[in-house]
Amino acid sequence: xxxxxxxxxxxxxxxxxxxxxxxxxxxxxxxxxxxxxxxxxxxxxxxxxxxxxxxxxxxxxxxxxxxxxxxxxxxxxxxxxxxxxxxxxxxxxxxxxxxxxxxxxxxxxxxxxxxxxxxxxxxxxxxxxxxxxxxxxxxxxxxxxxxxxxxxxxxxxxxxxxxxxxxxxxxxxxxxxxxxxxxxxxxxxxxxxxxxxxxxxxxxxxxxxxxxxxxxxxxxxxxxxxxxxxxxxxxxxxxxxxxxxxxxxxxxxxxxxxxxxxxxxxxxxxxxxxxxxxxxxxxxxxx
Amino acid sequence: xxxxxxxxxxxxxxxxxxxxxxxxxxxxxxxxxxxxxxxxxxxxxxxxxxxxxxxxxxxxxxxxxxxxxxxxxxxxxxxxxxxxxxxxxxxxxxxxxxxxxxxxxxxxxxxxxxxxxxxxxxxxxxxxxxxxxxxxxxxxxxxxxxxxxxxxxxxxxxxxxxxxxxxxxxxxxxxxxxxxxxxxxxxxxxxxxxxxxxxxxxxxxxxxxxxxxxxxxxxxxxxxxxxxxxxxxxxxxxxxxxxxxxxxxxxxxxxxxxxxxxxxxxxxxxxxxxxxxxxxxxxxxxxxxxxxxxxxxxxxxxxxxxxxxxxxxxxxxxxxxxxxx
Numbered sequence: 261x262x263x264x265x266x267x268x269x270x271x272x273x274x275x276x277x278x279x280x281x282x283x284x285x286x287x288x289x290x291x292x293x294x295x296x297x298x299x300x301x302x303x304x305x306x307x308x309x310x311x312x313x314x315x316x317x318x319x320x321x322x323x324x325x326x327x328x329x330x331x332x333x334x335x336x337x338x339x340x341x342x343x344x345x346x347x348x349x350x351x352x353x354x355x356x357x358x359x360x361x362x363x364x365x366x367x368x369x370x371x372x373x374x375x376x377x378x379x380x381x382x383x384x385x386x387x388x389x390x391x392x393x394x395x396x397x398x399x400x401x402x403x404x405x406x407x408x409x410x411x412x413x414x415x416x417x418x419x420x421x422x423x424x425x426x427x428x429x430x431x432x433x434x435x436x437x438x439x440x441x442x443x444x445x446x447x448x449x450x451x452x453x454x455x456x457x458x459x460x461x462x463x464x465x466x467x468x469x470x471x472x473x474x475x476x477x478x479x480x481x482x483x484x485x486x487x488x489x490x491x492x493x494x495x496x497x498x499x500x501x502x503x504x505x506x507x508x509x510x511x512x513x514x515x516x517x518x519x520x521x522x523x524x525x526x527x528x529x530x531x532x533x534x535x536x537x538x539x540x541x542x543x544x545x546x547x
Numbered sequence: 548x549x550x551x552x553x554x555x556x557x558x559x560x561x562x563x564x565x566x567x568x569x570x571x572x573x574x575x576x577x578x579x580x581x582x583x584x585x586x587x588x589x590x591x592x593x594x595x596x597x598x599x600x601x602x603x604x605x606x607x608x609x610x611x612x613x614x615x616x617x618x619x620x621x622x623x624x625x626x627x628x629x630x631x632x633x634x635x636x637x638x639x640x641x642x643x644x645x646x647x648x649x650x651x652x653x654x655x656x657x658x659x660x661x662x663x664x665x666x667x668x669x670x671x672x673x674x675x676x677x678x679x680x681x682x683x684x685x686x687x688x689x690x691x692x693x694x695x696x697x698x699x700x701x702x703x704x705x706x707x708x709x710x711x712x713x714x715x716x717x718x719x720x721x722x723x724x725x726x727x728x729x730x731x732x733x734x735x736x737x738x739x740x741x742x743x744x745x746x747x748x749x750x751x752x753x754x755x756x757x758x759x760x761x762x763x764x765x766x767x768x769x770x771x772x773x774x775x776x777x778x779x780x781x782x783x784x785x786x787x788x789x790x791x792x793x794x795x796x797x798x799x800x801x802x803x804x805x806x807x808x809x810x811x812x813x814x815x816x817x818x819x820x821x822x823x824x825x826x827x828x829x830x831x832x833x834x835x836x837x838x839x840x841x842x843x844x845x846x847x848x849x850x851x852x853x854x855x856x857x858x859x860x861x862x863x864x865x866x867x868x869x870x871x872x
Contacts, residue, residue, distance in 0.1 A: 350825075509823075
């Protein structure tokens, strides 16, 4: 984690109200991994006292360019759209823990709901670089909100669902998942809380359905995998990138928590934003 | 980074052995336990670190959302999530003991006995420099605020903790009261070494569709530049009511804010919400304050304290907050 200045090199509205901005940030581009995020300060310091968190959408270590992808939802995101090439921003990152791909996984299923694409987009690049096969299931309200396929690597198989049926499957993106349950070695998702909750339920019992034999433990009982560890994510079929309103983004303010299965609040900014789905309580169990 | 001019003495003596290296502290709840910002802040350049609110037993805190931005500020409703005093001591005190910066543990509770128990456990722990009694958290159901809004209760909890410890004792004031002066006096009379304030102002924000309040706990505490005039007023009134030092907190984002709080009688300030936007601000303020003292020809910031207070020194009014047209 470090503070750095980054210069805007390109800014464009890729869909109505959705923007991709590219910044020259060489220091950030080298050490970052898919699933991590940055916390960016707005220029209006008297009115807007909080930074804005953005997933690292793409990172190019060669050119030192990183991109973010966001929807204009308020004064902060609106401020970003007024930035011009050459303008500098103040950026804190990389923050949070990345996705962990099991070295044995060949087939990666990425599932994105709407702007959730920004949370898994970089993982597609990393997976293809490492010689893996990637299928991206993408859900949106309608055809006008569908992520343009030309912004994806050619190698990605891209499957779309829309709520109104105006493009692709008529229904939710989660409807598409069972068909890929056998093919996928691991799944990685980002999107609305309801979508992630459905995916987490779908993932339960997958090994039994696939007939994966439950073998006895290795001698010595096997190693315990601590909650929140990279190993816990690497072992999981489904990893999710979570979102919460955020304050500091470094773990100090405890604003951005989600509840774990053990009843311990987990900081999205520090223990997350990527969690193994089975680490989290999905039934809204608080208090 | 500029260096502190040798001619300016920035230290602040709060009594009972607590000497802050400089008057710029970081506020409870905005700086965790001091380690979270370690990559980007040299903590040993700070005047003090007020820890996250710490209770006797672990607390999971309030449901989310817990924070939201508001014009010129933010609302938070963390609900005192913390691992409990024993875990805090075990996890962090050894690190604190290696720092030059004093760590002031913010203590919260639901009963007088809670505050006393937490304090007893902190007594004698290397690395714990002082205690800040959080009797003014607006985001928990039981306890918290109820001690801060009544002079009798505030005095009672302060006196009980005072009897339990020789540690320097700071008590944090709430702005959510009709008149701060009798409460400040009761806390001072009960043996507190210093007052801090203000804690956040109770407020709410609405969900975008206006069908419900936005925060999971409904109520949150307002902080940031928006509350600075309220903090300035509370410090102004408290400074005329008591003779113990006051550490001001509320919307500090630049040197001018620090100077304002010194002018109404504070001997030091805490930086809170502004850290989220600029973690390097507190250390920069230390340098800027030293430079300002030198510019003013002052050998210590104490010379800038109280310049805006009335010169008369009679008994403060007991008629409540005075609003002048």
